[in-house]
Amino acid sequence: MLRASIKRIEGAELFCRTITEGVGNCGVEDGDAIRALVDATVLRDHDEYPDARVRAEIALGRDGADRIAMVAGNFSMMNRGLDAIGAPVGSGLDPIAAEMGVEVPAHLRG
């Protein structure tokens, strides 16, 4: 979905590996602020959250920062639901997994 949606933005280019490495320009507007708020939110990091939240509000506005936090919550649900029921990962995701520098574990191959 990330790859598909960024194609809608003229001139934008996605650098997938930065999503997993956590540093560098990922190609998404305000990506650093989004990534910092997601990290603090998902990890429920009380030390990192205040600065990450302020950075996100400056970049995205209050409602924008709230939406990012809510998306992080949603995928915390979806991730658990899929992992806990053993939903298989199709081989179609292998190229993007390689680009991100990760390998799909054998137990998720179905």
Add this chain to the structure above:
Amino acid sequence: MTTVLLAEFHQLVDREWARLASPGTWWTGAERISIAAEARGAARNEAPTGVLPDAATEAARRVAVDAASIRSVDIERWADGGLDGFAYVELVGIVSRLMAIDVAGFGLGLDERSLPEALPGEPTRQKPDGAEVTTGWVPTVGPANAPGSMSGVPAEVEAMFDVHGVLYLSLEQMGDLDIERNGIHRTQMELAAGRTSWLNECFY
């Protein structure tokens, strides 16, 4: 200051708390709240409460804090311990939605809301037609994929999409790759989704 978005979030929590307190398909309201309490306790690194049977206690805690480590042998072992596959699906739904609300609430700068009081009544114990173990580890109606993950317990599917629609996108909005919500473009939402999945060690 309460915004429209925050009001929508609070209304979602109201609905989820009402679902949590009510008898489900396989668990009573009191049991559903105990599952949620166990999950929250695990997220806070607190000791198990001992209220639920061992299999349900372990499952609730694993789904809450270490879902990526769950394997089919765990689900078989929990079944041997009395946790039926359908009841496990409902447990996964309860815990995963609670984590969605607690994680989002943290990111919104809100305090965790106390869990509700249980309502009386018995679970319906109704299995949907066609539910069977197919491509996943638990009974589903059709393939075990994102929309079908909870399909062994239809009430949990409905609840999952309620949360999904408020926090992220409704099913109708999913096909719009240019959509913006609250000034956030789909690409920015997908970055948040991808990074969340990476942090949760989830490969989907």
